[in-house]
Amino acid sequence: MYKIVKREELAHGTIILNEIEAPQIAKKAKPGQFVILVVNETGERIPLTMAEVDKERGTITIIYMIVGKSTKLFSTLQVGDGYKDVVGPLGEPTHIENFGTVVCVGGGTGTAVLHPITRGMHEAGNKVISIIGSRTKDYLIMEEQMAKVSDEVRICTDDGSKGRHGFVTEELEEILKAQKVDLVVAIGPVPMMKFVSLLTKKYDTPTMVSLNPIMIDGTGMCGGCRVTIGGKTKFACVDGPEFDGHQVDYDGLMRRLQAYTVEEQHSEDCMFEKEA
Amino acid sequence: MTFEIEAKEMTKKERRQIPKQQMPEQDAHIRNKDFSEVTLGYSLRDAQYEAARCIQCKDPACVKGCPVGIDIPGFLEMIVNEDRAGAIHRVWESTALPAVCGRVCPQEIQCEEVCVVGLKKGKEPVGIGNLEMYIADWARKNEVVNDIKIAPSTGKKIAVVGSGPAGITVAGDLAIKGHEVTIYEAFHKAGGVLLYGIPEFRLAKDIVDYEIEQLKALGVKIVCNTVVGRTVDVDELIEEYGYNAVFIGVGAGLPNFLNIKGEDLNGVFSANEYLTRANLMKAFDFPNYDTPIIPGKNVAILGAGNVAMDSARTAVRLGAKKVTIVYRRTREQSPSRDIEIHHADEEGVEFKFLTSPLEFIGDASGKLVGINCEKMVLGEPDEGGRSRPIATGEHEYIDCDLAIIAIGTSANPLLTKTTKNLELNQWGNIEADKKTGKTTKKGVWAGGDITLGQATVILAMGMGRDSANSIDAYLKGEEEW
Numbered sequence: 001m002y003k004i005v006k007r008e009e010l011a012h013g014t015i016i017l018n019e020i021e022a023p024q025i026a027k028k029a030k031p032g033q034f035v036i037l038v039v040n041e042t043g044e045r046i047p048l049t050m051a052e053v054d055k056e057r058g059t060i061t062i063i064y065m066i067v068g069k070s071t072k073l074f075s076t077l078q079v080g081d082g083y084k085d086v087v088g089p090l091g092e093p094t095h096i097e098n099f100g101t102v103v104c105v106g107g108g109t110g111t112a113v114l115h116p117i118t119r120g121m122h123e124a125g126n127k128v129i130s131i132i133g134s135r136t137k138d139y140l141i142m143e144e145q146m147a148k149v150s151d152e153v154r155i156c157t158d159d160g161s162k163g164r165h166g167f168v169t170e171e172l173e174e175i176l177k178a179q180k181v182d183l184v185v186a187i188g189p190v191p192m193m194k195f196v197s198l199l200t201k202k203y204d205t206p207t208m209v210s211l212n213p214i215m216i217d218g219t220g221m222c223g224g225c226r227v228t229i230g231g232k233t234k235f236a237c238v239d240g241p242e243f244d245g246h247q248v249d250y251d252g253l254m255r256r257l258q259a260y261t262v263e264e265q266h267s268e269d270c271m272f273e274k275e276a
Numbered sequence: 277m278t279f280e281i282e283a284k285e286m287t288k289k290e291r292r293q294i295p296k297q298q299m300p301e302q303d304a305h306i307r308n309k310d311f312s313e314v315t316l317g318y319s320l321r322d323a324q325y326e327a328a329r330c331i332q333c334k335d336p337a338c339v340k341g342c343p344v345g346i347d348i349p350g351f352l353e354m355i356v357n358e359d360r361a362g363a364i365h366r367v368w369e370s371t372a373l374p375a376v377c378g379r380v381c382p383q384e385i386q387c388e389e390v391c392v393v394g395l396k397k398g399k400e401p402v403g404i405g406n407l408e409m410y411i412a413d414w415a416r417k418n419e420v421v422n423d424i425k426i427a428p429s430t431g432k433k434i435a436v437v438g439s440g441p442a443g444i445t446v447a448g449d450l451a452i453k454g455h456e457v458t459i460y461e462a463f464h465k466a467g468g469v470l471l472y473g474i475p476e477f478r479l480a481k482d483i484v485d486y487e488i489e490q491l492k493a494l495g496v497k498i499v500c501n502t503v504v505g506r507t508v509d510v511d512e513l514i515e516e517y518g519y520n521a522v523f524i525g526v527g528a529g530l531p532n533f534l535n536i537k538g539e540d541l542n543g544v545f546s547a548n549e550y551l552t553r554a555n556l557m558k559a560f561d562f563p564n565y566d567t568p569i570i571p572g573k574n575v576a577i578l579g580a581g582n583v584a585m586d587s588a589r590t591a592v593r594l595g596a597k598k599v600t601i602v603y604r605r606t607r608e609q610s611p612s613r614d615i616e617i618h619h620a621d622e623e624g625v626e627f628k629f630l631t632s633p634l635e636f637i638g639d640a641s642g643k644l645v646g647i648n649c650e651k652m653v654l655g656e657p658d659e660g661g662r663s664r665p666i667a668t669g670e671h672e673y674i675d676c677d678l679a680i681i682a683i684g685t686s687a688n689p690l691l692t693k694t695t696k697n698l699e700l701n702q703w704g705n706i707e708a709d710k711k712t713g714k715t716t717k718k719g720v721w722a723g724g725d726i727t728l729g730q731a732t733v734i735l736a737m738g739m740g741r742d743s744a745n746s747i748d749a750y751l752k753g754e755e756e757w
Contacts, residue, residue: 024507038464044557044566045464070566085464087501216557216567219462219503220688221529222549228540233533238690252540255642259542263568270563 001082002037005059011139015065015109016075017051023058025088031116032094032210032242035060036218038085039073046070047215049241050089051112060088063112063141069267090218091241094208096120100182101127103175104150105168105196107188108134111142113210114187119149121185127151131171133192137162169195176203183208186245190254197245207245211236213256228252283321283328284356296400297326304622308592311476311560314619315379318410320358327355329393330402337390338404343738344445346370348387348404355407364415367408368422371737372448372491373441375416375483376470378409381734382613416486426494427454432751435460435519437504437691440468441733442525442724444491445740446747451494453748458497458519460508462526463556466498469527470733472556473548475586477593481555505691510698514719521719521747524706525740528725529688534578534681538636543570543644547579547587547682554590572678575599576647578633579682580610585617587680588625599625602674604632604652604665630654630665631672636679647674684730695720705729713743718757721747 006019025035034049052061066075077083094117102121106114111132122128130150134140135158147153155163156171164171168188175181176199184207186196193209200207213236215225220238227236228249234240283291300316301307307314318326330352338348347366354363367374383405388394394401414420432455436443439461447457465471467484492498502508504526513519531546533539550569553559557567575591577584580603591599601620603610606629610617621627630652637646649672652665687704699707699716706715706722713721723739725731749755 024502028507042558042565044568073566085501087462087464087503088507090503090506216549216552217463219506219529219690221531222552223531223533223546224549226533226540233535233539249540252642255542256540259570260568263562263570267563267566267568 001084002086003082004077004079005057006061007077007079010063010141011134014139015063015141016071017061017063018074018077019052019054019059019061020083020086021058022060022086022088025086026053026055026058026060029053029060029089030093031096031120033089033091034218034241035062035086035088035090036215037062037074037083039070039077040084043073043084044070045085045216045218046074047090047212047218047237049113049210049212051115053116060086063109065109068264069271072268072271087218090237092239094120094185094242096124098125101129101180102183102185103172103181104128104130104146105172105184105186105188105192106130106132106142106146107168107192108139109141110188110192110210111146114185115142115145115149117185117187118146122149122151129154129175131156131168131175133157133168133188135159167195168192169199172196173199176200176205181205184245185209190250190257193245193248194250197248197250201246208242209245209248210242211240211248211253213253214259227256279325283324284358286328288331291328292331294325294329296329296403297322297406299403299406304619304624307477308589308623311593313480314477315409317413318406323355323407323410324358326403327352327407331393333392337392338387338402341387341390342370343386343734344370344741346387346408351411352402352404352407355411360411360414361420363411364420365422365424367411368424372445373487373733373737374408375412376441376479376487377734377737378405378407378412379479380474380732381405382732384613384615386734416483421493422490424452426452429456430454430751432456432520433458433518434747434751435513435517435522436525437510437522438462438468438525438527438724438726439466439488439498440470440525440527440724440736442527442736442740443468443523444487445737446523446525446721446723446744447496448491448494449741449744450747451491451496453744455748455751457495458499460502460504461498461500462503464500465556466500472552473583473586475551475555475590476560477589478586503690505694510691510695510717510720520751521721523713523740523743523747524691524715524720524722524726525724525736526688526691526726528685528705528730530686531681532684532686534633534683536633536635538638538644539681541636541638541644542642543572543677544636544679545570545681547583547680548685550587550680551583551590554594560590560594569594570678571595572676573597574676575678575680576674576676577601577680577682579603579684580605580607580612580617580627581682581684582612582616584680584682585612585620585625587682588620589623591678591680592623592625596678600674600676601625601627602631602633602647602649603627603629606630606654609662628674631674632665632667634671637673644677644679646676647679649674685725687726687729703729711742712746713739714746714757
């Protein structure tokens with residue numbers, strides 16, 4: 001069992017943070033890498049990119065939004081409980097170096113994944129501007145943490161309750177117009193990454209995105225996580241999860257993410273029935 | 277057929293008259309609806325009569341035909357004499373996995389192919405595989421414990437990477453020789469391909485679990501959730517963890533794709549993914565188990581090897597109305613065992629030979645609806661005597677909502693690319709000495725599919741046996757690196 005040592009509820013309890021004891025993974029993990037978690041004997045394998053790693057405490061932190069049966073089960077785990085299985089670190093780490101000016105764009109729980117990458121970019125000597133987007137100010141996460149590792153943080157909300165009233169792409173375009181940007185890192189919902197990439201393509205700014213397709217093993221064995229990058233098939237688990245944002249077939253990725261919509265709904269319904 | 281006298285009382289001449297004892301099987305139309313095992317197993321009397329068909333050759337070809345050299349005439353005669361404890365111990369001397377091998381070994385190209393009884397026209401070889409399965413199942417059901425003596429501790433530590441057939445064999449052998457063995461497995465459960473690849477109806481998973489328990493009883497430690505190459509690398513195992521030797525048996529896990537248009541459509545799977553969902557993750561029991569699988573009404577399987585048959589028969593059991601094997605060569609050229617094709621055929625799987633896929637076709641929502649194929653003909657035999665399929669230009673459209681690609685697997689580079697001084701061949705397989713399993717990296721051995729490419733359970737076990745002997749000799753200072 002992989003014990004939970006800290007649990008926090010964010011964004012009105014819709015997003016959960018778990019700090020988990022996993023010393024071997026913590027020792028090796030680098031920004032951008034993910035783990036696969038299994039909640040119990042009948043659980044499925046769920047990949048999540050790590051939001052934080054504490055090598056001294058031997059822990060890793062995941063932050064997830066409650067969206068389906070598995071994350072609902074995850075959310076029932078309290079401090080002292082644990083996951084049956086956690087395996088990792090998986091995937092290639094983020095390529096971090098001094099690029100010059102880097103804009104880090106995070107949406108939803110993507111901001112949690114973006115945080116260690118942002119810190120890495122900052123520590124490598126980059127000028128870092130971060131843009132965080134969410135529906136309303138109540139769903140904003142990691143604002144303080146991002147501020148600590150960025151030269152500047154800009155907020156966008158869909159309803160204007162904080163920061164810019166609008167999308168992260170509008171904020172990003174303003175920056176791209178005003179100054180030279182050497183790299184954009186965008187992590188969040190697929191449509192956000194798609195529109196950020198379309199925009200940066202216009203400005204010819206290199207863009208890196210982190211993909212989270214459906215996968216089973218996370219080691220290249222099933223091919224379920226295959227994504228089309230520049231017309232070629234790649235496995236997100238071993239070739240990624242980060243890719244050149246300008247090369248990703250986002251529509252294909254969206255389609256594949258919806259492959260089990262019917263089954264997922266059925267699974268959740270059965271869970272509710274059992275509870276009732 | 278019943279006999280008036282017991283097998284053990286028969287004369288040699290009488291024994292030769294015994295017809296082949298057929299393996300009882302579940303009826304095809306009942307078994308194709310659930311995942312329970314197809315073969316039901318011999319009764320004691322079946323087993324005795326079948327074993328009595330062995331003519332006890334002085335220089336038995338079958339033993340040479342077995343990659344791990346089981347004393348076949350020896351254990352068969354013990355079955356005839358109802359000395360079942362003796363028989364299972366005789367088998368255990370050479371294999372740690374008899375219940376598995378009895379079921380999944382291609383005996384028809386190994387021990388049974390060279391069996392003298394079967395060489396005569398119109399005669400069938402002794403059912404060695406069936407008898408191995410019988411004796412192993414008897415031992416399991418009767419909780420017979422391997423009373424093999426474990427050698428005194430040598431104080432040497434060995435890491436085995438991968439818990440498939442090669443790793444299990446190495447671990448068992450070395451534990452018996454007194455070494456401290458730890459197996460590292462990437463998945464959350466041990467067993468490798470026996471667990472994720474081979475379906476329940478061909479190899480019940482409680483058998484694999486039992487074999488793993490036997491291994492633990494020998495003192496082997498099993499650590500799951502460890503991806504060597506990511507969680508820990510080979511050099512760390514040696515330098516930091518203090519292992520004196522490392523055996524790599526990670527298999528050939530990377531699925532090959534066809535690289536044709538539409539392969540990313542929903543409904544197109546690698547056999548690895550489809551079978552892993554169904555077997556390891558138990559998606560056949562969804563939603564009691566959380567992992568889903570697309571059931572598919574009309575299923576096309578691309579490829580015609582054993583894995584293709586496993587996929588086809590899994591699809592039948594998951595409720596598909598129609599399952600078709602699509603293969604660009606002929607039935608005779610299929611790499612599958614005859615018994616697998618036969619079983620698939622019985623269960624209602626259809627076959628379309630000399631048909632090659634060109635493009636997957638999807639609907640507006642990105643779901644698979646069919647495959648454009650091209651008809652092939654067999655050309656003149658090439659230098660190797662094998663006829664190549666030649667495209668005719670004639671197209672055929674196959675309706676399907678699920679397609680499973682089963683055209684083989686390649687070496688997974690995850691471990692090899694993070695390990696220094698480990699030489700690979702042009703296909704990415706580890707270069708290992710054929711006799712000893714030694715790699716180009718000191719203190720590191722390898723065996724099974726990661727060295728052979730895609731092969732069989734028993735070949736992996738044979739290589740595991742050779743590596744275990746070499747590791748033992750090396751650690752005892754009897755063999756130089």
